[in-house]
Amino acid sequence: MFNRKEQILDVAEEILQTQSLSSFSYQDLSDRIGISKASIHHHFPSKEELCLALVTRHRSSLTTTLETITQEQTNPIQQLDAYMLHVSQILQSGSKICLTGSLQSEYTLLSKNTQQELSNLCKYVHTWLSRVLAEGKKQKVMAFPGTSEDHASLIQAALQGALQQARSESPKQFNAVIRQIKVLLKGK
Amino acid sequence: MFNRKEQILDVAEEILQTQSLSSFSYQDLSDRIGISKASIHHHFPSKEELCLALVTRHRSSLTTTLETITQEQTNPIQQLDAYMLHVSQILQSGSKICLTGSLQSEYTLLSKNTQQELSNLCKYVHTWLSRVLAEGKKQKVMAFPGTSEDHASLIQAALQGALQQARSESPKQFNAVIRQIKVLLKGK
DNA sequence: GTCTATAGCGGGATAGAC
DNA sequence: GTCTATCCCGCTATAGAC
Numbered sequence: 179m180f181n182r183k184e185q186i187l188d189v190a191e192e193i194l195q196t197q198s199l200s201s202f203s204y205q206d207l208s209d210r211i212g213i214s215k216a217s218i219h220h221h222f223p224s225k226e227e228l229c230l231a232l233v234t235r236h237r238s239s240l241t242t243t244l245e246t247i248t249q250e251q252t253n254p255i256q257q258l259d260a261y262m263l264h265v266s267q268i269l270q271s272g273s274k275i276c277l278t279g280s281l282q283s284e285y286t287l288l289s290k291n292t293q294q295e296l297s298n299l300c301k302y303v304h305t306w307l308s309r310v311l312a313e314g315k316k317q318k319v320m321a322f323p324g325t326s327e328d329h330a331s332l333i334q335a336a337l338q339g340a341l342q343q344a345r346s347e348s349p350k351q352f353n354a355v356i357r358q359i360k361v362l363l364k365g366k
Numbered sequence: 367m368f369n370r371k372e373q374i375l376d377v378a379e380e381i382l383q384t385q386s387l388s389s390f391s392y393q394d395l396s397d398r399i400g401i402s403k404a405s406i407h408h409h410f411p412s413k414e415e416l417c418l419a420l421v422t423r424h425r426s427s428l429t430t431t432l433e434t435i436t437q438e439q440t441n442p443i444q445q446l447d448a449y450m451l452h453v454s455q456i457l458q459s460g461s462k463i464c465l466t467g468s469l470q471s472e473y474t475l476l477s478k479n480t481q482q483e484l485s486n487l488c489k490y491v492h493t494w495l496s497r498v499l500a501e502g503k504k505q506k507v508m509a510f511p512g513t514s515e516d517h518a519s520l521i522q523a524a525l526q527g528a529l530q531q532a533r534s535e536s537p538k539q540f541n542a543v544i545r546q547i548k549v550l551l552k553g554k
Numbered sequence: 555g556t557c558t559a560t561a562g563c564g565g566g567a568t569a570g571a572c
Numbered sequence: 573g574t575c576t577a578t579c580c581c582g583c584t585a586t587a588g589a590c
Contacts, residue, residue: 182573198472200388203565217574219567275471282530283463283471284386297534304539324549331528331542332550336520339527342470343519346485351492354519361512362520362550370555391583405556407585 183221185211187235190228195274199229199284229281230292236277237299244306254314255363261307262356265337269352275341282338304330314363321365333359371409373399375423378416383462387417387472417469418480424465425487432494442502443551449495450544453525457540463529470526492518502551509553521547 189210193202204215204225211218222228247260268274281288281296288296307330314320322329340355377398381390392403392413399406410416435448456462469476469484476484495518502508510517528543 196474198386198388198475200386201472201475204567205564213573214575215566216568216576220573223567225566273474279527279530280471282533283468284389285530285533286384286461287386287389293534300531300534304535322550323552324546328542328546328549331531331539332524332546335527335531335539335543336524337527338530339467339523339525340519342467342473342526343488343523345470345473346481346488347492351519351523354516355523358512358516358520361516362510364511392585393582401555402557403584404558404586408555411585413584 182213183231186218186221186228187232190232191236191277192272192274194232194280195268195277196272198280199287226289226292230289230295232277233281233292233295233299237295237302240299241302244303248306253319254310254317255319257310258307258314258363259360261310262337262359265341266352266356269341269344269349273345275345276338279338279342300334304334307334318365320363322363370401371419374406374409374416375420378420379424379465380460380462382420382468383456383465384460386468387475414477414480418477418483420465421469421480421483421487425483425490428487429490432491436494441507442498442505443507445498446495446502446551447548449498450525450547453529454540454544457529457532457537461533463533464526467526467530488522492522495522506553508551510551 186207189207190202193206193210204218207218208215222231243264244261247257247264251257251260265276268276278296278300281292285293285296304327308326311320311322311329311333312326315322315326336355336359340352343355344352374395377395378390381394381398392406395406396403410419431452432449435445435452439445439448453464456464466484466488469480473481473484492515496514499508499510499517499521500514503510503514524543524547528540531543532540
């Protein structure tokens, strides 16, 4: 048999990116997976544990993604492009938002552990982005004023916000943000 | 007597910016205001109506704010600064996020009317920002590549994302985004 | 406008059989 | 691992008295 735990996390992640932590229930999971609520409780006794597992898995998945990008692309511009493509695929697969954004909106409802794990995840992405930007500047293939860290913060925040804005507006708004991030990095 | 409806909306807005639409209840309102749940239903029969009223009021409030800024500040740079100060005050009054961001995260759960009103609100802010940026460029007090509309989208998305990121990180992350938005507008 | 009381539902979680 | 059955709770919403 395949891994049921992973299947539950897959479905939970999808719902979380479409709705919110408070609004989704074991019943939702039960309906979509086709096993009873009690069976899901067997794998994840509490909602809090499920949520923590979700964030932990997401962090390790994102780590793999970013490491792969770093290995496959040597050019910092292509590395950033690959990451932005990764983010835009979230939008294209339904009008989802990133897991991070969904959970940060309900940050005050998370357990201490989950908050910590979410914080680690964000820090990791920020560090990666900062490094790519610093490398791009050093190689003179990117140009931007200010520090790499600040510019990384801007890009990270903009991508998260853009996914959400795309919901009430059109995906065009999201594409506008991607376009502008790229334009800003071109020297003149 | 003061206006109870407004009081309810005040408290609801505060809770929504701290938690989420799904997680907050008439009981929460009842506890904080000191009247029964049934009394609140008298003013806002359903949660959906309350939510719509909240967005409508927020839109008119924001319209006033932006019009005031436009009248009081003649310099586009100062207009943008005033708006960003307005946003940063959201963060300073507790670790809140903007109403827009909170509701967009649960966009799929909103009624059609509320979705439409939220969309109008976002469009209005985007139009205002675009105009300020275009004016700044025309007066040569701002410099940025690309269109005013795209740069407005970037700033709007970044501010919304930054408020959320500030929760799992520190307010420093938010300040970094503000700083970088300003730096990007300086000609060199 | 506010209250108490309650309906009716769905939530998270558990017990115990298979 | 999965099920049925059930507990207890909190939710939205309504009825009807004051």
